Amino acid sequence: xxxxxxxxxxxxxxxxxxxxxxxxxxxxxxxxxxxxxxxxxxxxxxxxxxxxxxxxxxxxxxxxxxxxxxxxxxxxxxxxxxxxxxxxxxxxxxxxxxxxxxxxxxxxxxxxxxxxxxxxxxxxxxxxxxxxxxxxxxxxxxxxxxxxxxxxxxxxxxxxxxxxxxxxxxxxxxxxxxxxxxxxxxxxxxxxxxxxxxxxxxxxxxxxxxxxxxxxxxxxxxxxxxxxxxxxxxxxxxxxxxxxxxxxxxxxxxxxxxxxxxxxxxxxxxxxxxxxxxxxxxxxxxxxxxxxxxxxxxxxxxxxxxxxxxxxxxxxxxxxxxxxxxxxxxxxxxxxxxxxxxx
Ligand code: FAD
Numbered sequence: 223x224x225x226x227x228x229x230x231x232x233x234x235x236x237x238x239x240x241x242x243x244x245x246x247x248x249x250x251x252x253x254x255x256x257x258x259x260x261x262x263x264x265x266x267x268x269x270x271x272x273x274x275x276x277x278x279x280x281x282x283x284x285x286x287x288x289x290x291x292x293x294x295x296x297x298x299x300x301x302x303x304x305x306x307x308x309x310x311x312x313x314x315x316x317x318x319x320x321x322x323x324x325x326x327x328x329x330x331x332x333x334x335x336x337x338x339x340x341x342x343x344x345x346x347x348x349x350x351x352x353x354x355x356x357x358x359x360x361x362x363x364x365x366x367x368x369x370x371x372x373x374x375x376x377x378x379x380x381x382x383x384x385x386x387x388x389x390x391x392x393x394x395x396x397x398x399x400x401x402x403x404x405x406x407x408x409x410x411x412x413x414x415x416x417x418x419x420x421x422x423x424x425x426x427x428x429x430x431x432x433x434x435x436x437x438x439x440x441x442x443x444x445x446x447x448x449x450x451x452x453x454x455x456x457x458x459x460x461x462x463x464x465x466x467x468x469x470x471x472x473x474x475x476x477x478x479x480x481x482x483x484x485x486x487x488x489x490x491x492x493x494x495x496x497x498x499x500x501x502x503x504x505x506x507x508x509x510x511x512x513x514x515x516x517x518x519x520x521x522x523x524x525x526x527x528x529x530x531x532x533x534x535x536x537x538x539x540x541x542x543x544x545x546x547x548x549x550x551x552x553x554x555x556x557x558x559x560x561x562x563x564x565x
Contacts, residue, residue, distance in 0.1 A: 241319035248402040255348040267293035277413035320396035345373035363388035400501035452478035456511020496521035514539025
């Protein structure tokens with residue numbers, strides 16, 4: 223019988239990436255219903271030093287494939303390694319980040335092991351009710367009590383679709399970074415290390431990495447930011463971001479944006495929050511002159527505290543806000559920046 227909840231943990235330059243820790247957190251929540259162990263799959267070269275961190279964030283076991291071919295992400299060796307792990311262990315569930323790496327490797331692995339893949343999910347849970355079990359069974363699922371329900375936006379984010387993979391294993395999904403929550407770090411947690419050998423041949427390394435060049439542009443990673451001040455069309459134009467930046471500087475926050483401003487060329491795309499931008503989960507999200515369209519809210523509703531400023535008191539953003547200020551951003555933001563600096 224297929225068993226275990228597996229998370230493919232990404233590393234870059236030998237450091238485990240946040241999305242992997244978020245997925246381990248989600249796997250521990252699925253474990254509460256499925257009662258299977260959580261396995262972290264770590265691929266890289268000379269990365270054993272990162273293993274303990276995976277236990278601290280909830281992994282029961284770590285499958286480590288340590289090989290020079292896995293130092294940087296290359297499609298073929300990564301696909302081969304994950305495929306061989308699936309063939310050796312027969313996991314029930316396998317999760318990947320919906321990052322550039324996960325989006326590249328997961329469909330190839332799914333195709334090689336002849337299973338399905340639900341891409342870009344934002345919610346996962348085990349089937350629980352009799353009605354769900356009956357539905358699963360009617361679709362050919364042998365054990366509906368072990369069925370994973372995977373939710374993702376569809377039709378431009380206007381509906382949320384729940385999908386399942388009833389007949390083949392593993393049940394696989396890519397999950398958007400920033401959506402799931404890490405569990406509290408516990409440095410006393412220990413686990414079991416499994417070293418897994420993959421018999422790579424020269425033919426597997428079908429590209430040669432000559433150099434890794436870091437982008438010159440200071441790109442932001444909003445998914446890691448604790449505080450975000452975001453501007454929408456209501457700020458009036460590209461110069462409106464001067465007041466957004468001023469408040470953000472005063473707070474030590476990152477600047478975010480709605481898609482309307484990105485499409486208008488007021489700010490770079492890597493600042494966009496929402497369904498087709500980043501999913502963020504900061505301690506504070508300030509939405510300034512943002513209406514609160516469903517596609518924007520999909521990217522920020524997991525924020526701890528949401529404060530919104532909008533001149534229209536019926537703007538939908540207020541429905542997801544802890545504190546709403548009805549007023550003109552051009553009057554409020556400069557005063558706010560000044561007040562924060564005085565504070
Ligand atoms: P508007 O909807 O125009 O809202 C501006 C708001 O500012 C209004 O509520 C207005 O009352 C207020 N306002 C105006 N002047 C002032 C003022 N002086 N002071 C205070 N308030 C003021 N959007 C995203 O943001 N992220 C996405 O990832 C995303 N993905 C999408 C994917 C698809 C497939 C589609 C179809 C759409 C997507 N959108 C996305 C677009 C989304 O539907 C909205 O069009 C967009 O979020 C609107 O941006 P906005 O709130 O800045 O602008």
